[in-house]
Amino acid sequence: MADLFGMTGKIARVDLTSGTVTVIEPPEEVYRKFLGGSALGVYYLFKEGIVSPDVDPLGPDNMLQFLIGPITGAGPNARSVTVTKSAYNFISIATSGGQAAAELKFAGWDGIQIVGKASKPVYIAVIDDVVEIRDASHVWGKGVEEVELILKKEVLAETESREAMMRDADLTPEWAALRPVKRKGLGEKRLASVWSIGPGGENQVWYANVITEGARAHGRYGPGAIMGSKNLKAVVIRGTKGHKLADKAKFLELVNAIHASEKNDYFWRSYGTAGIGARSAYVEDAYPIRNWQWCAWADPQVKAIEGAFMDTASFVHKQACPNCLLKCLTTVEITSEDPLMDGTITDMPDWEAMGMVGGNLGYFEMPGKTPSDPFTGTHIDQAENLAKLQFTTALHDNYGLDFIDGGALLALLMELRQRELITPEDLDGIDLKWGDVHAVDEMLKKIVYRQGIGDVLARGTWETAKYFAEKKGNPEIMNYSMTAHRYGQPAHDVRSPADKNAMEYVTVRRPSEHTGGGGAGFKQGDWAAAIAGQNNKCATDSMVSCSFPGGHFAGKTVDLIKAATGWTDFTEEDLFNIGAREYALCRLFDIHTQGLTDPKEQWDKLVPHRWFYDPLPTGPQKGAVAYEGNPDKLFNEALPAYWKERGWTEDKGIPTLETLKALGIDDIAGEIAKQHL
Amino acid sequence: MTRVERRDKEPEPNKEPTQSGGKISRREFLGMTGTGIAGLVIGGIVGREVFPKQAAPAAAPAAAPAAAPAAAGEGEAAAVSEPKAGYTLVFDPVQCTGCMKCAVACSEKYGAYFHPEETKNTVNLEFSRIRPMRFQYVDVINNCHYCELMEWAEGSNEFPCQAVCPEDAILTVPEGEGEAGYYGMGYKWIDQEKCLGIDKCWRCAEICEDQFASGISFDPISRKAQVCSRCGGDPECVKACPEPLALQWVPVGRNGRFYAQHPTAYAELLYRKMYNKRREL
Numbered sequence: 001m002a003d004l005f006g007m008t009g010k011i012a013r014v015d016l017t018s019g020t021v022t023v024i025e026p027p028e029e030v031y032r033k034f035l036g037g038s039a040l041g042v043y044y045l046f047k048e049g050i051v052s053p054d055v056d057p058l059g060p061d062n063m064l065q066f067l068i069g070p071i072t073g074a075g076p077n078a079r080s081v082t083v084t085k086s087a088y089n090f091i092s093i094a095t096s097g098g099q100a101a102a103e104l105k106f107a108g109w110d111g112i113q114i115v116g117k118a119s120k121p122v123y124i125a126v127i128d129d130v131v132e133i134r135d136a137s138h139v140w141g142k143g144v145e146e147v148e149l150i151l152k153k154e155v156l157a158e159t160e161s162r163e164a165m166m167r168d169a170d171l172t173p174e175w176a177a178l179r180p181v182k183r184k185g186l187g188e189k190r191l192a193s194v195w196s197i198g199p200g201g202e203n204q205v206w207y208a209n210v211i212t213e214g215a216r217a218h219g220r221y222g223p224g225a226i227m228g229s230k231n232l233k234a235v236v237i238r239g240t241k242g243h244k245l246a247d248k249a250k251f252l253e254l255v256n257a258i259h260a261s262e263k264n265d266y267f268w269r270s271y272g273t274a275g276i277g278a279r280s281a282y283v284e285d286a287y288p289i290r291n292w293q294w295c296a297w298a299d300p301q302v303k304a305i306e307g308a309f310m311d312t313a314s315f316v317h318k319q320a321c322p323n324c325l326l327k328c329l330t331t332v333e334i335t336s337e338d339p340l341m342d343g344t345i346t347d348m349p350d351w352e353a354m355g356m357v358g359g360n361l362g363y364f365e366m367p368g369k370t371p372s373d374p375f376t377g378t379h380i381d382q383a384e385n386l387a388k389l390q391f392t393t394a395l396h397d398n399y400g401l402d403f404i405d406g407g408a409l410l411a412l413l414m415e416l417r418q419r420e421l422i423t424p425e426d427l428d429g430i431d432l433k434w435g436d437v438h439a440v441d442e443m444l445k446k447i448v449y450r451q452g453i454g455d456v457l458a459r460g461t462w463e464t465a466k467y468f469a470e471k472k473g474n475p476e477i478m479n480y481s482m483t484a485h486r487y488g489q490p491a492h493d494v495r496s497p498a499d500k501n502a503m504e505y506v507t508v509r510r511p512s513e514h515t516g517g518g519g520a521g522f523k524q525g526d527w528a529a530a531i532a533g534q535n536n537k538c539a540t541d542s543m544v545s546c547s548f549p550g551g552h553f554a555g556k557t558v559d560l561i562k563a564a565t566g567w568t569d570f571t572e573e574d575l576f577n578i579g580a581r582e583y584a585l586c587r588l589f590d591i592h593t594q595g596l597t598d599p600k601e602q603w604d605k606l607v608p609h610r611w612f613y614d615p616l617p618t619g620p621q622k623g624a625v626a627y628e629g630n631p632d633k634l635f636n637e638a639l640p641a642y643w644k645e646r647g648w649t650e651d652k653g654i655p656t657l658e659t660l661k662a663l664g665i666d667d668i669a670g671e672i673a674k675q676h677l
Numbered sequence: 678m679t680r681v682e683r684r685d686k687e688p689e690p691n692k693e694p695t696q697s698g699g700k701i702s703r704r705e706f707l708g709m710t711g712t713g714i715a716g717l718v719i720g721g722i723v724g725r726e727v728f729p730k731q732a733a734p735a736a737a738p739a740a741a742p743a744a745a746p747a748a749a750g751e752g753e754a755a756a757v758s759e760p761k762a763g764y765t766l767v768f769d770p771v772q773c774t775g776c777m778k779c780a781v782a783c784s785e786k787y788g789a790y791f792h793p794e795e796t797k798n799t800v801n802l803e804f805s806r807i808r809p810m811r812f813q814y815v816d817v818i819n820n821c822h823y824c825e826l827m828e829w830a831e832g833s834n835e836f837p838c839q840a841v842c843p844e845d846a847i848l849t850v851p852e853g854e855g856e857a858g859y860y861g862m863g864y865k866w867i868d869q870e871k872c873l874g875i876d877k878c879w880r881c882a883e884i885c886e887d888q889f890a891s892g893i894s895f896d897p898i899s900r901k902a903q904v905c906s907r908c909g910g911d912p913e914c915v916k917a918c919p920e921p922l923a924l925q926w927v928p929v930g931r932n933g934r935f936y937a938q939h940p941t942a943y944a945e946l947l948y949r950k951m952y953n954k955r956r957e958l
Contacts, residue, residue, distance in 0.1 A: 005798065073800070074781070074800035099775075099777075099811060102777075106801070106802070145813060148813060149812065149813060149956065149958055152812075152958075153941075153958070157803075159875050159894070159895040159897070159900070160894075162875070162879050162882075162883070164883065165878070165879060165880060165883060166841065166880055166883045166884060166887060170841045170843075170880060170884075171840070171841065171884075172826075172831060172832035172833050172840065173832065174830065174831050174832035175826065175830075175831040175832055175833065175840075178830060178831065179888060181883075181884070181887050181888075182887050182888075183887075184886070184887065185883060185886075186879060186882055186883055186886055187886070188886040188890075188891040188939050188940060188941065189808075189810075189819070189891055189894075189940070190810050190812065190940055190941065190944075190958070191808065191810060193811075213811060213813055214813040214814055215814075240801070240803045240897050241799075241801065241897075242796075242799040242800055242801025242802070242803065243799065243800045243801070244798050244799050245798055245799070245800065246798065248797065248798055248799070248800065252785070252800070259778070259919065263919055316771070316814075316951050316952065317770075317771050317814065317815065317816070317951060318774050319774055319775055319811070319814075319816065320774035320775055320776035321776075322775075322776065322777045323776065323777055323778070323781070324776060325774075325776060325778075325919050327774040327776065331814040331951075331952075333951070333952040333953065333954075343952075343953060343954070345814050345952045345954060347814075
């Protein structure tokens with residue numbers, strides 16, 4: 001193969017059943033079509049037949065992939081992406097920041113694909129070209145924080161580890177008499193990075209994630225459950241080979257220009273996503289409060305979700321991903337009068353946690369009050385409420401759980417209890433009242449260790465609603481499942497016209513994805529613009545980069561890829577087509593693996609009942625419902641028009657053979673499309 | 678592999694020390710204050726001959742064209758920085774975000790310096806002398822702290838790594854000497870010909886990890902030891918750092934051994950200070 005730049009041209013395929021590692025070398029043409037990251041991962045799900053309904057997501061045949069892209073490494077905002085079939089039996093693509101992504105490139109790999117199932121707990125150690133499967137029984141059962149610190153010291157580069165050679169005679173006699181050498185050799189460096197699962201992933205909680213640096217997550221769609229099903233506790237990487245670039249000077253020039261721009265980005269550099277804070281509630285009216293029964297408090301005096309308040313109350317240290325100046329993650333130590341929470345180390349919370357396991361669980365109202373009442377607490381009460389949110393974030397992180405679907409699940413249970421549709425007896429005696437962090441703590445233990453009712457809840461929000469609807473013979477229960485396409489809706493609502501348009505969640509390639517892009521296009525009904533936004537996001541996830549510094553990349557993305565890869569003829573259109581391919585493949589994946597015969601009824605319409613039938617009760621957008629309360633228009637006019645613009649059929653949204661051919665993916669997806677057209 | 682040789686040329690005599698950019702050279706400073714040497718024991722300069730600094734070139738060192746990334750596009754005048762003797766690097770682990778800009782700047786400089794051909798297309802942090810290490814919720818910058826032994830107790834006033842080197846490969850380059858674009862200034866340098874490389878000897882790294890910190894790493898191509906030479910008094914890492922006060926280049930007169938910690942010990946102390954937690958790393 002000709003020399004590749006940007007990418008390394010190698011993917012390690014680890015078969016945990018046989019304990020073997022093979023090297024996959026994708027042809028350059030594949031990189032040209034899919035770039036890397038998410039699009040490349042989806043390509044392999046088709047190429048390796050994971051798309052087949054016969055492949056059990058939690059069985060040994062499923063394939064879990066960790067992938068990076070051409071700018072991951074020396075590029076700004078390094079991120080990694082996991083791609084697999086989720087336990088929910090739909091596509092699972094999840095990205096995460098952190099140094100591990102860059103480290104994988106430095107080790108000389110574009111990705112790791114994991115198939116099979118180990119007979120006992122293992123972890124994968126990658127030290128440059130050497131990929132080893134090692135015993136992980138000493139860390140099985142531990143939370144992600146502890147695992148990471150233990151495994152970091154077990155994986156050192158070859159030059160960082162040596163037996164002792166010093167003798168006392170090497171020192172001066174006076175020195176040797178004072179402090180003879182301990183003869184421990186080399187081993188102090190800690191430069192490895194770790195992706196690991198917590199007990200949630202080990203016990204295959206469907207929404208378990210893969211965590212690095214204690215708090216950064218491949219957060220959604222449950223890659224951790226797939227990892228746990230393979231008895232794989234962690235992937236630990238140490239790379240020393242660097243990142244090969246076609247035009248290094250140009251590449252670094254672009255990186256420095258992006259950094260110069262980022263350096264003035266006061267918003268991200270101050271509080272990260274916590275800076276969105278109260279704006280979402282009081283201006284956009286789109287903040288989840290008590291399972292989305294409210295989206296703004298009647299009294300705009302709740303400050304605990306403001307970045308500045310959090311900073312004053314608890315922020316300790318800002319942490320950046322490699323080559324990023326936005327440093328959007330802040331660590332905190334919880335200060336609380338409640339010994340359960342006091343002293344816990346965690347992060348911020350970020351925006352999604354703030355909503356999904358904050359307001360959504362009723363943490364911010366004083367006891368006995370509802371969000372419609374005036375706020376009567378003090379600043380200390382606000383700080384204690386913040387502590388509950390931070391503690392719940394910490395629990396989810398350390399167990400390795402997605403707090404979006406997890407938050408949606410806990411809020412569902414709380415609302416069902418509020419409406420007396422279930423009783424504490426249905427939850428093994430746990431009385432899940434709004435704002436009760438101790439009850440949440442108990443409930444999470446049951447879920448993570450799959451005890452009693454926890455075994456049902458571990459299948460996520462939608463399955464839980466379905467279970468109770470059947471158990472109680474009450475279909476109304478499904479109305480409180482705040483899930484789109486069977487996965488928890490993140491902390492952005494579609495009822496308020498100031499936030500997202502419902503079409504965004506209906507069309508996006510991953511269920512309930514809040515970062516799918518295309519927002520303005522959907523609001524204006526400009527499907528071409530919306531599609532461009534969506535495709536752009538796929539390109540971002542394939543490079544692999546981050547959404548947050550998007551504005552700083554403006555106009556430089558193609559140049560970055562060119563400088564990295566040396567593809568001088570690479571254009572904006574090539575970038576656009578990567579997203580178009582990924583969207584077509586994701587759509588086919590979800591339809592084919594679930595065996596859907598009428599996708600619109602069985603899949604597209606699976607959105608929260610509340611969107612259309614529960615107007616916002618408070619705030620600047622009081623009375624608003626999604627899509628002006630007109631689901632017919634959404635599903636029967638807008639959606640077919642969008643599908644048509646994508647070159648998909650208007651009745652079912654299946655990419656046509658012509659579209660697949662034009663995108664050059666008819667070879668891997670044509671046969672599957674034919675079965676559904 | 679590029680050979681790196683010492684440039685044992687006499688400093689140019691026609692340069693008056695007081696004309697060096699309006700700055701006061703260290704020797705003058707010592708003379709003027711009359712405090713003697715004891716107050717400024719830094720970087721192993723004491724007891725070694727210090728020459729007046731030569732006029733600084735107007736541009737960045739020619740050997741490292743790609744090595745000033747922080748200056749690009751910031752809207753600030755690219756100030757000509759003066760190489761300084763007797764300074765040290767200090768970092769604030771709360772301000773440091775672990776963004777790696779320092780390591781990229783350092784590795785770009787020294788990768789190009791020692792292996793211009795091999796690193797023409799590669800960014801490789803292994804050439805960096807300064808390495809941020811992330812211990813989950815704390816970040817530690819790992820670098821050489823310039824520890825000095827104490828003669829009255831330990832029988833030597835050398836750097837520990839220097840004292841145990843069987844080949845005398847760890848040099849202290851006097852002010853005005855060293856490679857083109859490198860001003861010595863009393864900072865460390867590894868003699869690439871004398872160093873045996875990690876496949877034969879790692880005494881310098883081992884004594885550092887045994888009793889002080891972890892300031893020595895190894896060049897992945899030549900396999901020789903690497904240590905921070907403070908860029909001869911004008912460190913690239915400081916210029917690249919985007920966080921105010923996270924990494925500073927300051928005239929602090931202390932023996933570096935009192936700053937030095939093993940990276941794990943540093944992180945354990947930070948967990949204790951920042952989060953009131955005991956962690957064993």
